Amino acid sequence: MKSLTKAEEQIMQIIWQKERCLVRDIVEALETPIPQTTVSSVVRILERKGFVGHKAYGKTYEYFPLVAKHDFTKSSIKAWINNYFDGSPKHLVSFLVSENELNLKELDTLMKQLETLKKDKK
Structure with a gap:
C-alpha cells in the first residue's frame, strides 16, 4: 500500500471519520x-493514489474513502515494525515495556488476548 504524507494522512483521517464529505467539510x-x-x-492527490473516490453533483464533488482505515493502519504498522524493529513485533513490545509505555495491567490484557487467539486457532 502506498504511504501518505503527514498532510494527506491528516485529511484522510477526516474522510474516514466523515465517510462522505465535501472539501469545505474537511476544511x-x-x-x-x-x-x-x-x-x-x-x-x-489522495484520489490519484487510490485512497479516495468521488461522486460529482455538478461542480461539487463528494469524497469517500476507497481504502478502509483498518487496512491502512495494518499496512502502516507492519511497515513501521519492519523499518524500526527489524520486522519483529516482539522487539516492539519489548521497546514499549522498557520505555514504560506499557504497564503490567496492559501486558496482562495482551497476554489474555494472545491466549484467546491461541485457543481459537486450535
Missing part, C-alpha cells in the same frame, strides 16, 4: 486552518 474539520485550494489539491 471546517481541520484543527489548523488550511486554505480550501490546498485541501482540494491534497484530496485530488
Whole structure:
C-alpha cells in the first residue's frame, strides 16, 4: 500500500471519520486552518493514489474513502515494525515495556488476548 504524507494522512483521517464529505467539510474539520485550494489539491492527490473516490453533483464533488482505515493502519504498522524493529513485533513490545509505555495491567490484557487467539486457532 502506498504511504501518505503527514498532510494527506491528516485529511484522510477526516474522510474516514466523515465517510462522505465535501472539501469545505474537511476544511471546517481541520484543527489548523488550511486554505480550501490546498485541501482540494491534497484530496485530488489522495484520489490519484487510490485512497479516495468521488461522486460529482455538478461542480461539487463528494469524497469517500476507497481504502478502509483498518487496512491502512495494518499496512502502516507492519511497515513501521519492519523499518524500526527489524520486522519483529516482539522487539516492539519489548521497546514499549522498557520505555514504560506499557504497564503490567496492559501486558496482562495482551497476554489474555494472545491466549484467546491461541485457543481459537486450535
